[in-house]
Amino acid sequence: MTVQADPRLVAELEIYGAQDVLKCYHCGNCTAVCPFSKAPFIFPRKSMRYLQMGLREKLKSNLEPWLCYYCGECSEQCPREAEPGETMMSMRRWLTAQYDFTGISNLLYRSWKMELLGIIVLAILTGLGFYMFGTATGDIHKYDGPGAFLPSAVIHAFDWTMATILSTFLLINCGRMWWFTMGRDPEHRATPAMYARRAGLLLLHFFTQKRYSECDRKGPWRLHIVLMLSYVSMLVLIMFFLPMMQAGPAVNWWAHAFGYAATAGLLITVAMALWGRVQKSATHYKHSHETDWIFLIMLFYVALTGILQHACHRLGSPYAANILYLAHLMGVVPMLVLEVPFSKWAHMCYRPLAMYFSHVQVDAMAAKESAAAETLPA
Amino acid sequence: MSKARIGVYFCTRGNGPNPSLDYKALATYAAALPLVVEVKHLGTSPTLDPVALAKELTAKQVTTVVIAAPSPGYFKTAFTRAMALAGGDPEAIRLASFREHGGGFESPTERAKAVLACAVMDVPFGLAAVPAPSPVHPDTLVVGGGIAGIQAALEIADAGKKVYLVERTPTIGGHMAMFDKTFPTLDCAACILTPKMVAVDQHENIELMTWSEVEEVTGRPGAFKVKIRKKARYVDLDACVACNDCSAICPVSTDSEFDSSISQRKAIYIPFPQAIPNAFVVDAQHCTYLQSGGTKCGACVKKCSKDAIHFEDKDEIVEVEVGNIILATGYEVFDATRMERYGYGKLPNVITALEFERLTNASGPTGGTIVMKSKQFNKRTKQEEWVFDPDGPRPKSVAIIHCVGSRDRNYNPYCSRVCCMYSLKFAHLVKEKLQDAKCYEFYIDMRAYGKGYEEFFERIKDEGIHVVRGVSARVKEVDGQLYLRGEDILEDKVVELPVDMVLLAVGLEPDKSACDISKMLGVPRDDGGWFHESDYNTDPTGTDRGGIFVAGVCQGPKDIPDTVAQASAAAASVLKTILRKQGSESNSDLTLATIENRARQLAKN
Structure with missing residues (x-):
């Protein structure tokens, strides 16, 4: 196999947020500092090397960026101030763009103006669509029951349609991730049995982020797990219990207790993350890519408008509730459409998949080695 | 021939313009210089397009260009091309190099103006900025009694001139006296040094003042008046016979x-x-x-049977007059406790280079036996203490970590130059004394740059020492066993290595006294704190202060051969002024007006 070196690779990664990559003089301190760096996944120094040498394909088939949780110790102790942690972060952004077959991801990461434009266009379309639908079929002064402005059944159906489309995109991208990291490399080719044996890891890492919790610093994991669980709770509530959520005005504690907890979780953790980035209070908050800001602000906006429309409804102001509901949808739709398959949200699939694939890779390589050992003459 | 029309172009490079340079004032100054028709600041790290430049030169009818920048040479090519394109003389490009001629001055802008004036008048700066001659007192003061001070003092004294050698500690010898062996020859350091120390003591032309410090320097180049504080020793030097x-x-x-x-x-x-x-x-x-x-x-x-101890002794101030001063204040080693990840100060068997020098030295506390620290009960303090006991356990494995505190932007960005070689020497000593012990070197880049050094590195590898490329990240202790975690870059793996002893190859830092002396004498220091030599290439022993010279590590990290060479060179510079009976005033005292006037005179001729 020929290896092609691309001298423009570093410049390309810099668009995704990489910094000072060329300062690295390969002392290996970062790798040794990292508690996760274990053979055969030795990082971040090796990834820095791939980058400096312009090994695009090698980087594309690299699972290591997903195995890093950016505790920041490598960057803090780097004798060259080469920011290996931030480089790993930028590689995750870059990989997200590489996995995406549509090219939209690439566009969003390269230009925050494009992303903002996308958000605005989608928000206007959503707002106009629902407003026209709502005024045609219902009354803006009615929140629930017959003749409601945005009836829960309609929104529910819309949610499922959107989920199906977005999941399809995301699944295709996951398939491409598999191809780049596992499928196309004979070294990593594994049997279905190997995949089956490790399948449990997917769920484990999705729900617990167990690996993140193994970082020396626990704070970021705690924040992340609360944010993630809040988000997943909200997702489940909306996807399966939306009619129950939207019914009222009495509070249905069965569903709403979860809703309140999840909203509080989202608002608090997102505010903390935003404040951390403003203050640059930790190494992983020191450098913020434009997409980080947009993502956090969108999430905060969506959680806030969600709870406000709910409150207005309960407080007996259906008009305000409907307007806020509309505003909420104008945030939710662009956020999900752009972030889930094409941007930061995609990591909810890529991270557990990378953990899963990494174990399968190790199994596959071990099997190859033992097979090779058997064929050797005694 | 018509008169030249000069264009002055400012450019800066790299980390932006030098914040201490006032470019506005420089531009105003340049515009008032004769024949200057155009002054322009082209910005920081400009990408110069010769075609566009050529157009500008033509428009302003510029026939001669002065590039004014900290390092103007970088931009010369573009201007040469532009000049050729504009149909002018591509040779008519002059450089005003602020960095070369202006480093470390109190008012760099004034100095930069002088550099600029010389370039505009086409007079080499070195010819215009000549310090005035000064008469020279034949005696010399050497500050610091390490190998550099000893060598310089002996050279001057051997030539028949008087030297005062001032040393802050109770003995001369400095760091070299602590070393076991020198690299790469593996000579006994003490065997080389102690005869020189004795020679200093017995030399009729050297007045040795140990346990003394320079308190004040007044006067002018060639005629310094120096106050030296001789600290109370409480022991009569002549009476004491060192009987113990x-x-x-x-x-x-x-x-x-x-x-x-x-x-x-x-x-x-x-x-x-x-x-x-x-x-x-x-x-x-x-x-x-x-x-x-x-x-x-x-x-x-x-x-005391000799009545040599006098507790009534008081500090004494001695005043001497000297013509020249050689600074040889040396260094101190990097404080390894600053790098917490190596556990120095907490883990008993993590030790620094100088500690190992003493441990492996035959005159050290273990008689040269390499042992691990062992816990012993101290009867006096009634506490358990970690000590080097000559009968203690021998380490079965020793790891040496390079670049501790050096080449690290969080500590010292510079290379300390000696650590690679002394680390290789340590590995050899470990292997020589403990044949069965495993020895590991964790390095980033092996800097075996001197005569015989690369060969020494090859020899070490042949001796069975594991040389690992990759610096270790941390040392931790689990159940009394040290573990060192590092990346073995060439083997492509992360190693978690159990070792008995870790040696930290700490780098060099300027001696703390250098700061006081720098202020006292007005000798500028570099970013790293080292004394700033007057010219890196051609005058590494001189400074911008007349009559003040530097030798040894105080000017920058260096090994023993280089230190000795520089000390001899400093002695030669001093002797030159004494024999000619003429030194020079301080280069840094030259005013803008003086340089300008001289340049104008030279330009006329």
């Missing part, structure tokens, strides 16, 4: 500086048996008699 009776009876123990604190000395002590002057000294801070105001102890006075 006082030390034997002294009840107070404290860490021995000479043994890098790995052994104890008494409050009345001699740093090491071959110390020069060969006499004891009282450590007033620890002496019971002095601390109690003469009410307690005093055992040594009674014991």
Whole structure:
């Protein structure tokens, strides 16, 4: 196999947020500092090397960026101030763009103006669509029951349609991730049995982020797990219990207790993350890519408008509730459409998949080695 | 020939313009210089397009270009091309190099103006900025009694001129006296140094002042008046025969500086048996008699058969007049406790380079046996302590970590130059004394740059030492076993290595006294704190202050051969002024007007 070196690779990664990559003089301190760096996944120094040498394909088939949780110790102790942690972060952004077959991801990461434009266009379309639908079929002064402005059944159906489309995109991208990291490399080719044996890891890492919790610093994991669980709770509530959520005005504690907890979780953790980035209070908050800001602000906006429309409804102001509901949808739709398959949200699939694939890779390589050992003459 | 029309173009490079340079003032100054028709600032790290430049040159009818920048040479090519394109003389490009001629001055803008004026008038700066001659007193002061100071003092004294050698500690010898072997020849350091120390002591032209510090320097180049504080030693140098009776009876123990604190000395002590002057000294801070105001102890006075101990001694101020001063203040090693990840100060068997030098030295506390620290009960303090016991356990594996505190932007960005080689020397010594021990070197880049050094590196590898490319990230202790985690870059793996002992190859930092002396004498220092030489390539021993020279590590990290060479060179520079009976005033005292006038005169001729 020929290896092609691309001298423009570093410049390309810099668009995704990489910094000072060329300062690295390969002392290996970062790798040794990292508690996760274990053979055969030795990082971040090796990834820095791939980058400096312009090994695009090698980087594309690299699972290591997903195995890093950016505790920041490598960057803090780097004798060259080469920011290996931030480089790993930028590689995750870059990989997200590489996995995406549509090219939209690439566009969003390269230009925050494009992303903002996308958000605005989608928000206007959503707002106009629902407003026209709502005024045609219902009354803006009615929140629930017959003749409601945005009836829960309609929104529910819309949610499922959107989920199906977005999941399809995301699944295709996951398939491409598999191809780049596992499928196309004979070294990593594994049997279905190997995949089956490790399948449990997917769920484990999705729900617990167990690996993140193994970082020396626990704070970021705690924040992340609360944010993630809040988000997943909200997702489940909306996807399966939306009619129950939207019914009222009495509070249905069965569903709403979860809703309140999840909203509080989202608002608090997102505010903390935003404040951390403003203050640059930790190494992983020191450098913020434009997409980080947009993502956090969108999430905060969506959680806030969600709870406000709910409150207005309960407080007996259906008009305000409907307007806020509309505003909420104008945030939710662009956020999900752009972030889930094409941007930061995609990591909810890529991270557990990378953990899963990494174990399968190790199994596959071990099997190859033992097979090779058997064929050797005694 | 018509008159030249000069264009002055400012450019800066790299980390932006030097914040201490006032470019606005420079531009105004340049515009007022004769024949200057155009002044322009092209920005920081500009990408110069020769075609566009050529158009500008044509428009302003510029026939001669002056590029004014910290490093103007970088931009010369573009201007040469532009000049050719504009149909002018591509040779008519002059450089005003602020960095080359203006480093480290109190008012860099004034100096930059002078550099600019010389370039505009086409006079080499070195010809215009000539310090005035000054008469020279034939005596010399050498500050610092390490190998650099010793070498410089001996060279001048051997030439028949008087030298005052001032040393802050009780003995001369400096760091070299602490070393076991020199690299790459593996000579015994003491065997080379001690004869030189004795020669200093016995030399008729050298007045040795140990346990003394330079307090004040006044006067002018060629005629300095120096006040030296001779600290009270409480021991009569002439009477003391170094019999050790006082030390034997002294009840107070404290860490021995000479043994890098790995052994104890008494409050009345001699740093090491071959110390020069060969006499004891009282450590007033620890002496019971002095601390109690003469009410307690005093055992040594009674014991001394030569009546050499005089507790009534007071500090003495000596004034001397000298023509030249050689600074040889040396270095101190990087404080390894600053890098917490290596556990130095907490883990007993993580030790620094100087501690290992003493440990492996035949005159050290273990007689040169390499042992691990073992826990012992100290009867006096009634506490368990980690000490090097000559009968203690021998390490079965030793790891050496390079670049501790050096080449690291969080600490010192520079390379300390000696650590790679002394680390290789350590590996050899470990292997020589403990044949079965495993020895690992964790390095980033192996800097074996001197004569015979690369060969020494090859030899070490042949001796079975594991040389690992990759710096270790941390040292931790689990159940009494040290573990060192690092990346083996060439083997492509992360190693978690159990070792018995870790040696930290700490880098060099300027001696703290350098800061005071720098202020006292007005000798500027570099970013790293090292004394700024007057010209890196052609005058590495001179400074911008007339009559003041530098030698050894105080000018920048270097090994023993380089230190000795520089010390001899500094001595030669001093001797030149004495023999010609003429030195020079300070380059840094030259005013803008002086340089301008001289340049104008030269330009006329």
